[in-house]
Amino acid sequence: MRAYYERRAAEYDDWWLGTGLLANRHRPGWHEEAAALTRTLEALPRARxxxxxxxxxxxxxxxxxxxxxxxxxxxxxELARAKVPDGRFLQADALELAFADNAFERLFTSFFYGHLEEDDRVTFLSEASRVAGELIVVDSALHAEVEPVEWQERVLNDGSRWQVYKRFFEPDRLAEELGGRVLFAGRWFVAVQA
Ligand SMILES: C[S@@+](CC[C@H](N)C(=O)[O-])C[C@H]1O[C@@H](n2cnc3c(N)ncnc32)[C@H](O)[C@@H]1O
Structure with missing residues (x-):
């Protein structure tokens, strides 16, 4: 997964924007829902x-x-720094967070949790609850064209092919799994706050 995302970085936002290789993917309501998700996040109380x-x-x-x-x-x-000039950015492993207990008020993660297989999921949740009191997970909603768990073949602009583990979530099930409540439930995206 790491090598795949490093290679994909320059074309990653094509997924969000529906451009490049993803220009022809049929995703009704995608942009409107992404905007609604964004507004939900913007409305959260400020937090470290x-x-x-x-x-x-x-x-x-x-x-x-x-x-x-x-x-x-x-x-x-590098791309994130350009979008969020006031932010602090670190290259590090998500499964071994080099921060003190409760160093943050909120831990946010989007489209990452659903790529974790069982052992890594347990490690991630344990690290998340150690460094922050609040957890927000945004991920992909389960819908008719996908299975709850898939090994997907992904193709990049350079033609390289990658196998990626990916889960899709029903909002209530994800809330139950994380011990939280549903913050956003759409056709494409789910968000849970725990
Ligand atoms: C699907 S992307 C999600 C990016 C972003 N959160 C979003 O919502 O668009 C998954 C990200 O996880 C990162 N990643 C994968 N494994 C990681 C790990 N063990 N530690 C830190 N980051 C990791 C990848 O580099 C990639 O940027």
Missing amino acids: TLDVACGTGFLTQHLPGEITGLDQSASML
Whole structure:
């Protein structure tokens, strides 16, 4: 997953924007829903926030409060720094957070949790609850064209092919899994606050 995302960084926002190789993907209501998700995040109370696996910073830029972004990919971080000039960004491993207990008020993560297999999921949740009192997970909603758990083949602009583990979530099930409440439930996106 790490090598794949480092390689994908320059074309990553095509997924959000529906451009490049994703220009022809049929995703009715995608942009409107992304805007609604963004507004939900902007309406959160300000908090000292760690955005784990922040990627290009596409959602990071909408998080209220003092922001630290973390990702393993140097190329992703370069793009995130440009989007969030006031943020602090660190290249590090999401599963071994080098922060003191309760160093943050909120830990945010988007489209990362659903890539974690069981053992890594347990490690991540334990680290998340150690460094912050609040957890917000944004991820992909389960819908008719996908299975709850998939090994997907992904193709990049350079033609390289990658196998990626990916889960899709029903909002209530994710809330139950995380011990939290549903913050956003759409056709494409879910968000849970725990
Ligand atoms: C699907 S992207 C999500 C990016 C961003 N959060 C978003 O919402 O667009 C997954 C991100 O996880 C990062 N990542 C994968 N494994 C990681 C790890 N072990 N530690 C830190 N970041 C990791 C990748 O580099 C990539 O930027």
